[in-house]
Amino acid sequence: MEEALSASLASVSIALAGSGGAGVMTAGNILLEAAASAGYYGLMTRTSGPQIRGGEAAAMLRVSTFATDGQDDCFQVLAAIDWQNVGRFAAEIPLGPSSLIVGDPAQGEPPEAFARSGARFAPVPLKALAGQVSGAWPNTVALGVLAGLIGLSGEALEAAMRKSMKKGLEAGIAAARLGVAQAKALAGFALENPPPNTSRWLITGNEAAGYGALRGGVRFVAAYPITPATELLEWLSPALAKVGGTLVQAEDELASINMILGASYGGVPSLTATSGPGLSLMIEALGLGVAAEIPVVVVDVMRTGPSTGIATKTEQADLNIALYGMHGDAPHVVVAPNSLADCLAATEWAVGLAESLQVPVIVLSDQYFGQARAVVDAPKKNGSAVTRLVARNDGAAYKRYCLTASGISPMAIPGTPGLAYTADGLEHNERGTPSSQASDHLANSEKRARKLAQLDPGEAWASVEGDGETAVLTFGSCTGPAREALARNGAGTRLVSLRLLSPAQPARLKRALEGVKRVLVVEQNHSGQFLRYLRSEYELPGEVKSLRRPGPLPFRPQEIHRALVNWS
Amino acid sequence: MPSTRKARAPAAEAYADFMARAYTMELEATERYAQFAEQLDTHNNRDVAQLFRKLAEVEALHAKRILAEMRWPSVSALVPAYAWDGAEGPETAPFDSLHYLMQPYHALKIALRCELKAVQYFEAIAAGTGPQRVRAAAAEMAAEEREHVKLIRDWMKRVPTPVAGWDYDPDPPGIGE
């Protein structure tokens, strides 16, 4: 942990904080773009106070020579333009004795919440320096300081500034140069050389999910804004129009889920995105989708719950409602991306699963992925979108809910002569006529369950990495930190990160955990939702420990590492 | 029929129009009685369902005879909704006439009302100012409907008269969804 200051690093974490109008987000984004154009991987997350404008905010970045979407154990640098209410972010910006705090002496000492970490304080007169350049702001000076500290080239920084800054570019560049000059006097955190050039994207998890939806074939979206899913819908609106689809803003989530059911009934793959409170509202209609066998995808960008919770922060506590929320026996699919980049592939996969199985699919993303922006390897191109089994008029009497071996019965698309049927939430017979017969309910219960049981997800069901007698079992955004923890542990630990949460895959997990004597279940919620689910559906070998805590703070690799290191 | 209208004299046209209306009246009455029979079958009132089916047959025969007389091909759907004076044709029983526990006597009462209105309808035309051919046809129809009235009145004598409490159902209404 205590790096020699002169050695170069594979990863540097930087936070830039300040209050309203300081422009820390803008500066943070430019720094991320600069790192990306210099060939590094990088990640930026954000935190802010509750005010709509003028609130305190911090941009948290990680620049690395390897692809990652998790946060490191602590931040090497915290730079602050001012300290107003910035202390509230202390838990999110852990510092250590080898960290550096950069602050404007005119703004006073760093708050005790940061100072107590033992980090060095390097005063840099950001405001005064900005004052030396007409039209410059302190955030660009800070930007230069940070770029200098991690060893980013001036060219990369200026290229990023040119891309992003519409106003005050020249002043900004001049100010940044002043900042870079200041950094030379400070013991920095120079990065190792960047990795070889590969094809990469800069993207947020929400954007990735939106694009995954389009690649999967979605052409109708109903949208009701909710933090932190709104950007996913806002990205989709113009994107859909370009590819010939439509987005309708709904009056509430009850409307949005029913709209996509209607559109999907009409034959168009459809999707909506929401967060916990919205998913709660959608539960009834999701049951309708299960009963009437209508494909839809709902992306739940999970936030801290319960109820209104902490809208801007992350948690993995919607597993219960995603798995068990519907009344009745309502088998459906739950998928969870396990990296920011995976938001694309997981959502695309979800659309294919929904269409092929004629069932609602819930994608459990979270605020951490959704709103983080990262440099990722360009996703591989997939084959064409998976489509639904459509009924053709072959002269026979049409049975919409025909009891086929696979459980999947051909679906008639409105407009097709001779195949009209009524999709119904009522229990029904093969023709779709409402039925209260025990035999019909049993047959359909089995049909709906069989559809999912016969699904072979292939290797997509989970990420299985490493080997050893100890395994970390997790899902979603805990995966990145877990992977880093395992790397520190050396050989001897396995990582199994489920992407397909439901239907459960007991045979596959058994194989993946063969020879394992200790299982550490890692999840970001208080009650252990994932652990309970695993216990109910799977046999876990050997000793099982739970490493869990509620949001909003992400797991850091050292926490997981600590839980593993003394356990044998 | 429109293409032949120009070729006919006004009187012939008026007659064809009159017969078309009469046909429509019978057809709508038939369809309505058939719908009633279906509804009562679903609600397990077999006796009255059967009775409505018989009434439907009677009207259907009358409709068939009009077709035969006019040498019209069997047409299942004429342009709907001639404008009647009331909401529907005089011989069509309104949808709200039914009660799930109704007895044959009630059904016959409904039919009687319809036939009496049909009589009135034709008598009015027969006594009106239309072409002679139409008035003659109307008079014939009126006579036929009066036969039906007698038939139904006789029929009513043969069925039990409902007693008070005929619509009593000790069970509460069933639960839907």
Place this chain on the structure above:
Amino acid sequence: MNAPLTAVPIAAKDFKSDYKPVWCPGCGDYSVLSSITKALATLGLRPENVAVVSGIGCSSRIPAYTTCYGFHGVHGRALPAATGLKVARPDLTVLVASGDGDGYSIGGNHFLHACRRNVDLTYIVMDNHVYGMTKGQPSPTTEPGWSSKLAPGGTGLREFHPLVIALASGANFIARAFSGDPNGTAALIAEAVRHPGFSFIEVLSPCVTFRPEQRGWKEVVHPAPVAPTDDPGRAARRIMTDDGFNIGVLYKGNRAPFRLAAAGATHASVDLESGFRL
């Protein structure tokens, strides 16, 4: 239920399926079903190009009684389902069927926004001033003094005025019909379907089981004394003094129906990657 592929003109009876309705004999909904089939035949539509979307309640059973494509959704949500269907499939004719409980109570919010959104739909609400399927509770259109188990002595609440709400929210066609006049109702439905945008028809449709006194409605309904207007202000004055039994078209507006700018695809989805590429 499966019509053979044929080119002969479709008659009203071809829009009625073989399924026998479970409505009580005497129910006004039988008449409304008949009116819908007549209207669709008059319009020259084909069953496969018509969708009937409903919620939950006696009236909402109607889709399966037609030979059209049907969607029997959950309580109160027929309008958003129909909206999604029509926007995704503008080639279909979409009818929405509901009752006073489904449409004005749980469905109230969607009613406001459907009128406002003005998607080309025809919304037929069979209003019997009661929750029939659940055995007789007051609905938003029930008079304040009507006593029931759930509200003995009556709710004391002023009735909801759906035509006023529709006008205020932007519906493009507002009419009231009466199930006792199946042909008149059929004509209104056909006119509503023809009229672009959101067309709303409130059909007074008596419930003979829980509101047997409604058999008396035939004595009090009357044709609206004035011609329909396209002036919202004039319509507002009429609708605010409406006695609840005016039959006919009350308002025919000129709003352009909901239309999204989409002019077909101008890009392939892979073209969107340029926004992310470094």
